[in-house]
Amino acid sequence: MTAPLSPSDIARSTVASRAAVFIDKDGTLLDEGSRTTQPAPLRFQPGALECLTALAAKGLALIVVTNQSGLSMGHVTRREFSQRQAALERQLVEAAGIALTDFVVCPHTPAPDGQPACLCxxxxxxxxxxxARAHRIDLAASWMVGDTLDDIEAGRRAGCRTLLLNTGRETQWRRSPLRTPHARCTHWDAVTPLILASGNDLCAPDESNAAAAG
Ligand SMILES: [Zn+2]
Structure with missing residues (x-):
């Protein structure tokens, strides 16, 4: 006869280990000239939708991550940004049947000396x-995909694997171990095989989660 589960056992068992792909928005998901600070229609980077469709089919959560200091600087209102975000999410669904798990935004402005003024x-x-906390994401099994070394550093600091989609937007190349991507490529076509090659351990639990989530 087995002992009843303790609260901590239950907590552990309900912490699903779903993997995610965190995706930078401007310059990575969207063409650099097609920011959500501009009116629709939005232009996705070539190959992005095909890749995200393939990753979602493997059960990976798709989460867009973006710095939008224009919100705190008053260049765009919350309402306007929400409308543009909704337009982007709608376009993903209509163009490719892609439903994001989340879309997370830092609205803050860096300090005048360029140093971070927030934790996000x-x-x-x-x-x-x-x-990750909100969606029970296993960060160690997840990837951050971005076009700058700041994206790579954020991913590494969170404990994710990182992929630099080098589309020419990174110009400073301030290097450090935290700013060294685990993988790099220049086109979305290469992203799917790189992420899926990272192991079946990444995908197996996700499929069961996806099934459980219906
Ligand atoms: Zn912030």
Whole structure:
């Protein structure tokens, strides 16, 4: 006869280990000239939708991560940004049947000296950690995909694997171990095999989670 589960056992058993792909928005998901601070229609980077469709089919949660300091600087209102975010999410569904698990935003402005003034603006990992808690994401099994080394640093600080989609937007190349991607490529077509090659351990639990989530 087995002992009844303690509260901590129950807590552990309900902490699903779903993997996610965190995706930077401007310049990675969207064409650099097609920011959500501009009116629709939005232009996705070539190959992005095909890749995200394939990753979602493997049960990976898809979470968009973005710095939007224009919110705190008054360049865009919360209402306007929400409308643009909704338009992006709608376009993902209509164009490719892609439903995001979340879309997380840092609205803060960096300090005048460029130093972080919050815990969520990338390269800080706060957005990833918050989303992981909200959706029971296994960060160690997850990936951050971005086009700058700040995205890579945020992913590494959160404990994720990191993939630099080098589309030419990174220009400073301030290097450090935290800013070294686990993988890199120049086109979304290469992202799917890189992430899926990272192991069946990544995918197996996700499929059961996806089934459980209906
Ligand atoms: Zn922030």
């Amino acid at each position: 603006r990338t390269p800080a990992p706060g957005l990833l950690i918050r989303a």
